[in-house]
Amino acid sequence: MGAAVHSGNRRGTKIVVKDDAEEKKFNNNTKDLLDIMAFYSRVSGSVGVITLQNPPVNALSAAVRQGIVDTMHRALSEPEVKSVVICGQNGKFCGGADIREFRANMRGPPLVPMIHLIEAAEKPVVAAIEGVALGGGLELALGCHYRIAHSKARLGLPEVTLGLLPGAGGTQRLPRLIGVPAALELITTGRHATAAEALQLGIVDEVTDHSAVDAAVKFAQSVAGKSLDARRISTYPCPRSPDLAEIFEKAMQEVRRSARGAIAPVTCVQAVHASVTLPYAKGMERERELFSTLFTSGQAHALQYYFFAQRAVSRWSTPSGARWDTSKPRPVHKAAVIGLGTMGRGITVSLAQAGLSVVAVETQEKQLLEAKQAVSGMLERSAKRRGAPLAHDKIKYSCSIQAVADVDLVIEAVFEDMALKKTIFQQLSGICKPGTFLCTNTSGLDIDELASQTQSPELVVGMHFFAPAHVMKLLEVVYGPRSSPEALATAMEMGKKMGKVSVAVGNCRGFVGNRMLKPYLEQAFFLLEEGATPEQVDQVLEEFGFAMGVFKVSDLSGLDVGWKVRKADGLVVPGSTGKSARIRGGSRYSPLGDLLCEQGRFGQKTGRGWYQYDKPGGRVAKPDPWLHGFLEEYRARHGLVARRIDHQEMLERCLYALINEGFQILQDGIAAGPEDIDVIYVLGYGWPRHRGGPMFYAGLVGLDKVLERLEHYHQVYPNVSGLKPCSLIRKLAASSSPPIHRWREFIQKPRSQL
Ligand SMILES: CC/C=C\CC(=O)SCCNC(=O)CCNC(=O)[C@H](O)C(C)(C)COP(=O)(O)OP(=O)(O)OC[C@H]1O[C@@H](n2cnc3c(N)ncnc32)[C@H](O)[C@@H]1OP(=O)(O)O
Numbered sequence: 001m002g003a004a005v006h007s008g009n010r011r012g013t014k015i016v017v018k019d020d021a022e023e024k025k026f027n028n029n030t031k032d033l034l035d036i037m038a039f040y041s042r043v044s045g046s047v048g049v050i051t052l053q054n055p056p057v058n059a060l061s062a063a064v065r066q067g068i069v070d071t072m073h074r075a076l077s078e079p080e081v082k083s084v085v086i087c088g089q090n091g092k093f094c095g096g097a098d099i100r101e102f103r104a105n106m107r108g109p110p111l112v113p114m115i116h117l118i119e120a121a122e123k124p125v126v127a128a129i130e131g132v133a134l135g136g137g138l139e140l141a142l143g144c145h146y147r148i149a150h151s152k153a154r155l156g157l158p159e160v161t162l163g164l165l166p167g168a169g170g171t172q173r174l175p176r177l178i179g180v181p182a183a184l185e186l187i188t189t190g191r192h193a194t195a196a197e198a199l200q201l202g203i204v205d206e207v208t209d210h211s212a213v214d215a216a217v218k219f220a221q222s223v224a225g226k227s228l229d230a231r232r233i234s235t236y237p238c239p240r241s242p243d244l245a246e247i248f249e250k251a252m253q254e255v256r257r258s259a260r261g262a263i264a265p266v267t268c269v270q271a272v273h274a275s276v277t278l279p280y281a282k283g284m285e286r287e288r289e290l291f292s293t294l295f296t297s298g299q300a301h302a303l304q305y306y307f308f309a310q311r312a313v314s315r316w317s318t319p320s321g322a323r324w325d326t327s328k329p330r331p332v333h334k335a336a337v338i339g340l341g342t343m344g345r346g347i348t349v350s351l352a353q354a355g356l357s358v359v360a361v362e363t364q365e366k367q368l369l370e371a372k373q374a375v376s377g378m379l380e381r382s383a384k385r386r387g388a389p390l391a392h393d394k395i396k397y398s399c400s401i402q403a404v405a406d407v408d409l410v411i412e413a414v415f416e417d418m419a420l421k422k423t424i425f426q427q428l429s430g431i432c433k434p435g436t437f438l439c440t441n442t443s444g445l446d447i448d449e450l451a452s453q454t455q456s457p458e459l460v461v462g463m464h465f466f467a468p469a470h471v472m473k474l475l476e477v478v479y480g481p482r483s484s485p486e487a488l489a490t491a492m493e494m495g496k497k498m499g500k501v502s503v504a505v506g507n508c509r510g511f512v513g514n515r516m517l518k519p520y521l522e523q524a525f526f527l528l529e530e531g532a533t534p535e536q537v538d539q540v541l542e543e544f545g546f547a548m549g550v551f552k553v554s555d556l557s558g559l560d561v562g563w564k565v566r567k568a569d570g571l572v573v574p575g576s577t578g579k580s581a582r583i584r585g586g587s588r589y590s591p592l593g594d595l596l597c598e599q600g601r602f603g604q605k606t607g608r609g610w611y612q613y614d615k616p617g618g619r620v621a622k623p624d625p626w627l628h629g630f631l632e633e634y635r636a637r638h639g640l641v642a643r644r645i646d647h648q649e650m651l652e653r654c655l656y657a658l659i660n661e662g663f664q665i666l667q668d669g670i671a672a673g674p675e676d677i678d679v680i681y682v683l684g685y686g687w688p689r690h691r692g693g694p695m696f697y698a699g700l701v702g703l704d705k706v707l708e709r710l711e712h713y714h715q716v717y718p719n720v721s722g723l724k725p726c727s728l729i730r731k732l733a734a735s736s737s738p739p740i741h742r743w744r745e746f747i748q749k750p751r752s753q754l
Contacts, residue, residue, distance in 0.1 A: 038067025040074055046082040047220045048075030049213070057095030058088040060136045062108025064098075068140075069109045072117055082224035084121070085216045086144060087128035088137075093153070096135025099162065099304055102295070111136055111168040112284070115143035119232050124223045128216035129153045129204065134192070138203075139168040142177065145231035147204040148219055149195040150212040155203060158190035160264045162307060163300030163690060167291030169234070171271035172283040176236040178202050180244060184251045184272050188265045234280045248273055260545040262690040264303075267294055298700055302692030305740070306682060309675035309693065316492060316504035319669040322485035329493035330486055332437075336361060336404035338424060339414035340371030343441055346469025347411055349378045350498040352391035353470070359404050360397050372397050378470060405431050409494065411463055413441040416564070421445065422453050429454035437487050439463045444510040444565075447480035458484035461491045464511060466684045467557075474683035475500040480507045503680050506670035513680045515665060516694070519657035519722030521562075524550045525590035526720070527650055528631055529582075531642030534610040535623050540650045545688025550654065551610035552621050553686070554593075555603035559610075563597040574598060582638060588719045592634065652709050657722045659698045660710055660729065666695075666747055667728040673744050696740055703729055703737040 039051045050071045052058040060068075068086070075084045088094050097111065118125050118140070127133070127141035129149040138155050141147050149155065157166040157174065165171055166187060175183035178201045186193065198204045208215040229235075241247075248269065255265035267290050274286035294300050317323045333356065337348045340362035351358045360375070362368040376392060383390045396403070401424070404410055410432060412424050421440060428438050438460045440450055451457035462478030475495040479488045488504060495502030505512045524537050538549020548556070566572050571584050572594045582589055596609065603609030604617060611621035635642055662677045671677050678693020691697045698706050707729050714723040731746055732738065738746070 037061065037064040038071050040071040042078075042081065043085075043217050044221065046080060046224060047217050048078065048081040048084045049217065050075065050084065050086045051089050052087070052094055053089040054098075055090060056092070057132065058090075058092050058137075059095050059098035060111060060140070061098040061101060065111065065114055066108045069114055069117065072121070076121055076123060081123065083124045083126065083220035085126050085128050085213065085220050086118075086140070087213045087216065088130065090131075091150075092131030093127065093129040093133045094137025094140060095132055096137045096158070097168075099307060102304060103301075111139070112288075115140055115168055116234075118143040119145075119234060121145075122228070124220060124226065124228060124231070126216045126220045126223075128212040129155065129195075130212045132192075135159050135166065135170075136168050139166055139170045139173070142169065142173040142203075142233055145228050146206075146216075146219060146223065148206045148208060148212050148216040149198060149204040151195050151207050151209045153195045153198075153212070154192040155195070155198045156190060156192040157187050158192070160188060160190040160268050161303065163262070163264045163297060163303035164294050165264060165268045165271050165287070165291055167287060167295075169284060169287070171268065171287050172275045172280055173233040174203075175239050175272055175275040176280075177233050180239050180241075180272065180276060181247055183275075184247070184269065187268045187272060188251065188255050238276045238279070240276065244276055260547065260688050260690075261543070262545075262688070263297065263299055264294055264690075299690040302690055302696055302700065305692050305696050306678065306689055309678050309696075310501055312673070312675045313501065313503045313679050314492070314496070316488075317672050318479055318485075318488070318504065318506070320481075322479075322488060324489070324492070327485035327489040329489040330408070330435075330437075332408040332490060332494060333357060334359070334407045334409075335494075336407040336410045338401065338404070338410060338412045338428075340367060340375075341413065341415070342467060343465060343469050344413035345371055345375050345378065346467065346471070347413055347441060347465055348375050348395060349382065349391075349470035350465075350500075351411075352379065352394040353382065353388070354494075354497040354499070355391075356394065356497075358395045359407055360395055361399070361401055361403060362397075363399055363401070365399055368397055368399055382470065401427055402431055404428070404436075406433055407436060409437040409439065409490065411439045411441055413465075416442060416445065416561075418445055418449065418568075421450055425450045425453040425460070429456070435459070437461065437490055439491060441465050441469075442478075444514045446509075447478050447507045448482060451480050451482055457482040459487050461487045462507070462511070463491055463495070464513075472684065473499070473501050474513075474680060475502045476511050476513060476680060476684075477502050477504050478507055478511050479504060501679060501683055503676050504672070505676065505680075506668070508665075508668065508670050512665055512671050512677055513684050515670075516658045516661045516677070516681070517685070519661050520654050521550060521554070522590065522720070522722055523653040523657045525592050526588065526717075527645060527653065528592055529590055529635065529638070529640055530645060531635075532645050532650060533623070533628060533631070536645075537650055537654070540647050541654065543647075544651060544655075545691055547686035555609035555611055555613075555621060558603050558605055559593055559597050560602045563594060566594065577637075583719070586719065587721055588717065592631075595630075595634070653713055653723075655694070655697070656706055656710050656713070657720075659694045659706060660722065660724075660726055662694050662698075663726040663728045663732075666743070667726060669747070674740050695743075698729075699737070699740045703733040707733045 037054045039053055041049045043049050052064055054061055054064050075081050125144040126146040127144040130153055133141050133155045135158055138157055157170050159166045182201050195207045199207045251269050255269055259265045271287050271290045274283040315324050335351050335356050336359040337344050338361045340360055348358055348360045362371050379391055410428055414420055440462050442462055443464055447462045451460035461483045464476035466472035466474050477491045492502045527537050534551035538551050541549040601608040604613055607613045607616040607618055612624035665671050674695035677695050681687035681693050682689050687693055707725050710723055710725040717723055
């Protein structure tokens with residue numbers, strides 16, 4: 001970059017033109033905005049450089065927008081300046097509008113006129129895209145006359161993932177620039193494109209491996225004085241082709257199919273449609289109209305809440321006072337996986353892809369060979385998909401558990417059998433070098449019972465992976481009463497390394513996810529007893545937005561899994577009749593799942609479960625007349641009279657029982673906050689993201705309403721403990737239902753032990 005020519009240097013060679021008079025004017029205009037967050041400098045004499053400065057992602061806050069408007073005016077008014085570059089500080093162009101401002105009063109200049117100011121400029125404006133240009137950030141770049149990107153930059157319009165559409169001209173400019181099909185795909189999925197793809201699509205003009213700012217300055221000099229007539233995207237003709245109607249119809253079908261009730265993707269298609277049916281100015285009006293509808297919707301609120309929730313879970317804390325910012329993870333270079341069944345294989349792949357050396361142990365030679373082949377296939381497919389190098393050489397396979405002696409961390413992934421796991425933990429405790437973290441992949445067993453088998457219980461934590469383990473993003477990291485903060489921090493960090501969202505949870509039966517699933521499943525079974533069919537219950541849940549209804553999920557995961565657990569708990573009493581058949585420990589119990597298992601109906605794997613499949617392992621669920629007959633016969637045997645149950649009741653009983661357990665979990669300190677529960681449910685259990693998660697949903701429905709319905713159902717079914725409202729929901733409802741970010745204040749905190 002050339003030498004600076006002004007005085008008043010604030011940052012290295014960058015010149016800040018914010019003089020006192022300007023500062024005063026600015027402060028008068030914007031009252032309490034403390035600083036202009038776009039800095040202006042002049043480079044090589046003739047290029048005005050505007051640098052967005054709002055860490056960490058240079059989001060377009062009110063102050064940044066004000067800064068851009070002011071510095072643009074400055075650049076346009078200086079006769080020496082012949083062209084302008086807009087870039088972002090710290091190698092990040094711009095992460096879009098400031099999402100935190102969406103729920104506050106609108107201040108500062110709006111984005112649309114700000115971008116029009118840039119596009120209408122008579123001097124060429126070049127966007128220097130490093131890091132990210134997302135949402136409003138990319139829309140800002142589309143308002144510039146040229147775009148130069150760094151090869152590692154990512155570009156996209158992810159507004160749809162926040163329940164919005166690109167409302168700063170993105171739906172009108174992008175189709176004009178790259179055509180309707182490509183624009184529709186980017187806008188409705190919200191995915192990020194690489195710089196190379198952006199170049200190929202025509203979103204950017206040049207890609208560089210060096211500094212995009214330097215390249216942009218050079219470029220800006222080369223285009224100074226040239227006509228900008230062909231560079232203003234808003235003036236481009238509306239894209240037309242004979243098959244446009246078909247393209248839109250297909251896009252609409254696709255988003256309706258995959259959106260599961262989310263409104264933003266559908267609205268995005270409508271907005272892009274306006275770019276071809278209306279002139280630019282009218283198209284912008286339509287974009288604004290559609291944007292406003294989405295902006296105030298509950299779905300946008302839910303998705304924006306979820307955006308921050310997913311980030312908040314990394315700032316974990318435990319009731320004993322351990323915290324993310326005071327607990328340091330220990331480096332892990334070498335890890336081991338014990339047991340190479342489905343879960344163990346997925347975990348091995350995740351570890352190897354994270355760059356760790358892995359010792360994969362399976363004591364049966366035949367299973368070891370099978371696992372080796374399966375893992376190789378998974379690694380190859382995954383490397384191809386991600387365009388990443390193969391990680392085969394990271395893995396050493398062994399039949400002997402002794403091979404784990406020198407690893408830093410072990411993940412045991414054998415069957416969900418406490419006795420077997422205990423034996424393995426005893427062995428590990430003797431074999432591993434001192435300080436090795438011992439983790440168990442369990443979906444609900446007692447971490448502390450396993451820890452007590454070892455010489456160093458503080459090194460033991462749970463890592464609950466979700467199947468398929470190399471694909472699913474969620475990891476429940478379970479701390480026991482004796483797990484050290486360092487062990488917890490290390491497991492959380494390991495999850496992050498594997499590309500997972502790790503959520504720290506306390507030790508209890510089923511942890512967070514599966515514990516909440518129990519009352520939900522229970523209600524689904526009771527609904528069948530009372531007259532519903534699996535298809536009816538599933539339809540209600542799928543219409544709500546679940547990827548799959550509860551019975552389809554049960555068939556997919558295998559009915560035998562829960563059966564084994566219930567047997568171990570002494571709940572399964574084969575051949576029992578009369579009233580006692582449906583009561584356990586004084587509470588209502590449905591043996592329906594047990595009865596199906598006794599018939600060998602384990603779900604998809606046996607071709608029969610709550611549904612029928614064309615063959616064992618078949619995927620397409622079809623209603624099963626046998627099952628309907630079985631339910632009728634069951635009801636008759638138990639003197640149950642089938643009734644017509646409406647959708648509302650099915651939904652409320654399933655969801656509110658689950659939510660009630662969520663409140664109990666908060667009250668027990670098993671989850672630190674509602675965000676943890678919501679992230680677990682969205683990432684691990686198919687809860688629709690546009691509904692924010694079960695706890696957010698409860699707040700949206702109204703805690704007093706949820707409480708009232710729970711009270712009602714508990715009155716009707718007094719022997720169902722899952723319907724008895726938990727005291728935390730009562731407390732919150734009695735305190736005028738505070739917003740979700742204040743719920744933590746109402747949870748009684750156990751005293752810190754640190
Ligand atoms: C008229 C309206 C026009 C336009 C609408 C929009 O522009 S909506 C916004 C569109 N932009 C996005 O959706 C991008 C959101 N951000 C991201 O995807 C990622 O943050 C990003 C930029 C890829 C960086 O990822 P990274 O993993 O590096 O960091 P992380 O996600 O942890 O974020 C760091 C902190 O920054 C906060 N943050 C990120 N983006 C925004 C934003 N646009 N507004 C406000 N805050 C943002 C993020 O929450 C993190 O902070 P934390 O305190 O941890 O929550």
